[in-house]
Amino acid sequence: MPGFDLIIVGAGIVGCACALEAARAGLRVVIVERGVVGGGTTAAGMGHVVVMDDSPAQLALTAYSRSLWLTMAPELPAGVEYESRGTLWIAADDEEMAEVFSKQTTYAQAGIASQVLDPRELAEAEPYLRSGLAGALLVPDDGVLYPPVAAEYFLSEARRLGVVFLSDHEVVRCGKGRVQFANGTSIEAERILLASGASIDLLPSLPIQKRKGHLLITDRYPGVVSHQLVELGYLKSAHKLTADSVAFNIQPRLTGQLLIGSSRQYGDESREINHAILRSMLERAIEYMPCLKGLSGIRVWTGHRAATADKLPLIGPTADPTLFLAMGFEGLGITNAPGAAVLAIDALLGRASVIDATPYLPSRIRQEAVHA
Amino acid sequence: MKPADVLVIGAGPAGLAAATAASRNGCRVAVLDDNPAAGGQIWRADITRPHQEDAARAAAIAAFHTSGAALLPGRRIVDVPSPSTLLAEAGGHFETYRWDRLILTTGARERFLPFPGWTLPGVFGAGGLQALVKGGYPVAGKRIVVAGTGPLLLAVAAHLREYGASIVTVAEQASTLQMLPFAASLLRSPGKLLQGAGYRRTLGATPYQTGCWPISGQGDEKLRSVTLTNGRRTWTVECDLLACGFHLVPNTELAQLLGCTLQGSFVQVDSQQQTPVAGIYCAGEPTGIAGVDAAQVEGEIAGLAAADCDPLPTRLLARRAKEAAFSRRLTHAFRLRPEVLKLASQETIVCRCEDVTFGQLQTRSNWTDAKLHTRCGMGPCQGRICGAATEALFGWQPTSVRAPLFPIPVAAFCDESSSLNAPSAR
Amino acid sequence: MPDQQIVIHVNGSPISVPAGCTLSAALLMASAPCRISTTGQPRTALCGMGICLECRAIVNGVPHTRTCQTVCQEGMRVETQS
Numbered sequence A: 001m002p003g004f005d006l007i008i009v010g011a012g013i014v015g016c017a018c019a020l021e022a023a024r025a026g027l028r029v030v031i032v033e034r035g036v037v038g039g040g041t042t043a044a045g046m047g048h049v050v051v052m053d054d055s056p057a058q059l060a061l062t063a064y065s066r067s068l069w070l071t072m073a074p075e076l077p078a079g080v081e082y083e084s085r086g087t088l089w090i091a092a093d094d095e096e097m098a099e100v101f102s103k104q105t106t107y108a109q110a111g112i113a114s115q116v117l118d119p120r121e122l123a124e125a126e127p128y129l130r131s132g133l134a135g136a137l138l139v140p141d142d143g144v145l146y147p148p149v150a151a152e153y154f155l156s157e158a159r160r161l162g163v164v165f166l167s168d169h170e171v172v173r174c175g176k177g178r179v180q181f182a183n184g185t186s187i188e189a190e191r192i193l194l195a196s197g198a199s200i201d202l203l204p205s206l207p208i209q210k211r212k213g214h215l216l217i218t219d220r221y222p223g224v225v226s227h228q229l230v231e232l233g234y235l236k237s238a239h240k241l242t243a244d245s246v247a248f249n250i251q252p253r254l255t256g257q258l259l260i261g262s263s264r265q266y267g268d269e270s271r272e273i274n275h276a277i278l279r280s281m282l283e284r285a286i287e288y289m290p291c292l293k294g295l296s297g298i299r300v301w302t303g304h305r306a307a308t309a310d311k312l313p314l315i316g317p318t319a320d321p322t323l324f325l326a327m328g329f330e331g332l333g334i335t336n337a338p339g340a341a342v343l344a345i346d347a348l349l350g351r352a353s354v355i356d357a358t359p360y361l362p363s364r365i366r367q368e369a370v371h372a
Numbered sequence B: 001m002k003p004a005d006v007l008v009i010g011a012g013p014a015g016l017a018a019a020t021a022a023s024r025n026g027c028r029v030a031v032l033d034d035n036p037a038a039g040g041q042i043w044r045a046d047i048t049r050p051h052q053e054d055a056a057r058a059a060a061i062a063a064f065h066t067s068g069a070a071l072l073p074g075r076r077i078v079d080v081p082s083p084s085t086l087l088a089e090a091g092g093h094f095e096t097y098r099w100d101r102l103i104l105t106t107g108a109r110e111r112f113l114p115f116p117g118w119t120l121p122g123v124f125g126a127g128g129l130q131a132l133v134k135g136g137y138p139v140a141g142k143r144i145v146v147a148g149t150g151p152l153l154l155a156v157a158a159h160l161r162e163y164g165a166s167i168v169t170v171a172e173q174a175s176t177l178q179m180l181p182f183a184a185s186l187l188r189s190p191g192k193l194l195q196g197a198g199y200r201r202t203l204g205a206t207p208y209q210t211g212c213w214p215i216s217g218q219g220d221e222k223l224r225s226v227t228l229t230n231g232r233r234t235w236t237v238e239c240d241l242l243a244c245g246f247h248l249v250p251n252t253e254l255a256q257l258l259g260c261t262l263q264g265s266f267v268q269v270d271s272q273q274q275t276p277v278a279g280i281y282c283a284g285e286p287t288g289i290a291g292v293d294a295a296q297v298e299g300e301i302a303g304l305a306a307a308d309c310d311p312l313p314t315r316l317l318a319r320r321a322k323e324a325a326f327s328r329r330l331t332h333a334f335r336l337r338p339e340v341l342k343l344a345s346q347e348t349i350v351c352r353c354e355d356v357t358f359g360q361l362q363t364r365s366n367w368t369d370a371k372l373h374t375r376c377g378m379g380p381c382q383g384r385i386c387g388a389a390t391e392a393l394f395g396w397q398p399t400s401v402r403a404p405l406f407p408i409p410v411a412a413f414c415d416e417s418s419s420l421n422a423p424s425a426r
Numbered sequence C: 001m002p003d004q005q006i007v008i009h010v011n012g013s014p015i016s017v018p019a020g021c022t023l024s025a026a027l028l029m030a031s032a033p034c035r036i037s038t039t040g041q042p043r044t045a046l047c048g049m050g051i052c053l054e055c056r057a058i059v060n061g062v063p064h065t066r067t068c069q070t071v072c073q074e075g076m077r078v079e080t081q082s
């Protein structure tokens, strides 16, 4: 093996974005993956590029990352299926409508365009939603994309700049400048960036929990849904850190297919479909959009989000000076991949970042947790 | 003690035999099948000739009815919501079934291999065209090429000819030499694959070319001609239709969803036809492509075993052993020649649901990679057609099976009203 | 042949078919494709047994219906799905 400056572990969307960013910074990079590119949580996710405002730090990272997606959008290959669909945050009642207005204020302060829709405008924008909804907040610049191909795009750009990719290479140990594979071989570099998604086998002490989600995809029904639709009740349910929850979340794909979500469950690391959760998730969706009932569902799958206690990712150095992290992206890793990549490579090279990187530093969590 | 509830999935020869045996031995038995009538693929009912009965089919169905087992047709298993329940779709509504013993007799489907022109209207599966004709599609006067591999080709050709089609040729990719051992076994029991009125009579007049396969189909909006080769010479024949299939692949998706393990491509069973999952038995094509006789014997054994009959009659076990030997000869005789795996050009579509081309797939490393990055296998057939093709073409192993087994309305996952049905509809 | 004939509508045109006939057979008789593929190719039934989904068409307004598994009923309307 030639000398490398950086070994990236994991070719999900985050690892691939980091590889490209590192290559652009002139580093000699190898990226290693136990399966295929984008085959982890990246393959299981929804691909909603969305600005979120649970916390100021979350808002900063999602807004920054979305701006990077918007810049890239014209160059993305067709297979990435990037579309500027916009998000509709749907309010079912007056309480949620109040949320719409406060969200609009928050977004305006961050320079994020949005527009309040009254019930009539909402019905015009999405005629298949049930009647009697209170309104919605339209965030027009949010997008949707197909994550595995986006990951592969980052990787192929990185490879054009000389990055080496090793698929089917499972890492069994990493740290102290060395990465060891299941086949017994190992490679060394000055720096290692761990981007193994929800899998923390390599650093079991990491404060990351798996949060399982279910999704269903339908056959092609072009024109039924135009925006990514998310219920605002989501804010009440999805971010509780303990209980299982479901929310109405539906995404129109470029193919005309509809991706229906979403569910969140802790303590279930299996990939099996949980029929009780699936049922309540789909009942919730049908409640908001009755016509979904009759649409042909062709596949159901599950995936695991990498959740941290404060819902923010872990980006930056660890106690092992050779080891850096880019993990813990929960339900926002697709959105945040480009921004996180910049922050991670900034941290690696000691560069200053465009946004304040401290909220995402691994050291913010109990010190012993990030010992390699 | 209450009699065991035995549920049989699939009403072909294996399923009917299993149900009959279990019911005769004291079980309450119900057979579910996707089709509107019993018989499976080989004994599919013919709407244009309702009174013409296949003798073997008639005998099996009569025995089934006298046994007291119930037939629940028009029901397709779509999901396994919990280990001992099955969700079935029945004409737009959904039913849940519970079982004490489950016998899977889900049969096989044709294997399709891509070649330029195979997606043109006018190109069908061999068994596919036969099924469409039985469903009312008239082929009288049509010029038809039958091609691919397997004993089905002859049966299909004979059947189409009976309906007035003119068979241009039957092109069997296996060489005469390769088929010799099989021919010998056909001579020993000639009725084996060519049951049915008139097959043998019509067969004599059917042009049958071995060591010959299609390399392309031509036509704009529909098929006009087929180009065939024998490896040395290439020629083109005009025709209206092409019926083309490359033998069979087992339907193992339901078994897999239930947690049954596969051995190679087939469901693993022991001498009692019992799978490694307690209470689940499997018989017929999912355990090995062996034809109708094997299916019936295995079905009967599975039915007896599910009814706790012990010991099993040695005559049955001996017949099964004989059929297993036949199956090995069959597999050997009709194994694919390497040339038929190289027919696709860069632009040839391999995944018909998503129109993914051979060229797009060539750069992928395995089935998961292909699915994620080209959409191959992501369409509504869920990889049943392109998965079998890419397994043959690239050696890709399919990944785990997920619900739903077939596309179903979203509401099917929620339907509270779906009734619990014990298989007791006697 | 069963004597009874029924009338269905394929892409708006009436066609008489034998009772019990499958919709995919009727579409073949009418020389109408079942569906137009994602890259614009006309497609007709392939497997005839409910597996390949090539025979999907719009039946009485419902898209993605497998016509090889559907029996024609008097007055049924079937349209090529694109």
Ligand SMILES: Cc1cc2nc3c(=O)[nH]c(=O)nc-3n(C[C@H](O)[C@H](O)[C@H](O)COP(=O)(O)OP(=O)(O)OC[C@H]3O[C@@H](n4cnc5c(N)ncnc54)[C@H](O)[C@@H]3O)c2cc1C
Pocket (backbone or CB within 6 Å): A009, A010, A011, A012, A013, A014, A015, A032, A033, A034, A035, A036, A037, A038, A039, A040, A041, A042, A043, A044, A045, A046, A047, A048, A049, A050, A169, A170, A171, A172, A195, A196, A197, A198, A199, A201, A202, A212, A213, A214, A215, A261, A262, A302, A303, A304, A305, A306, A326, A327, A328, A329, A330, A331, A332, A333, A334, A335, A336
């Ligand atoms: C149901 C669901 C819906 C979602 N919807 C959205 C959404 O709409 N928008 C959004 O922004 N985000 C969404 N997400 C979140 C998003 O999918 C993830 O945050 C993102 O994919 C994480 O990317 P990653 O690269 O960190 O992880 P992964 O994609 O999991 O990549 C990690 C890679 O590391 C590899 N790896 C792990 N261990 C090893 C090892 N020991 N050796 C070698 N390789 C290893 C894995 O194989 C994997 O390929 C969703 C997630 C789920 C589950």
Ligand code: FES
Pocket (backbone or CB within 6 Å): C024, C044, C045, C046, C047, C048, C049, C050, C051, C052, C053, C054, C055, C056, C066, C067, C068, C069
């Ligand atoms: S023709 Fe294959 S599903 Fe109908």
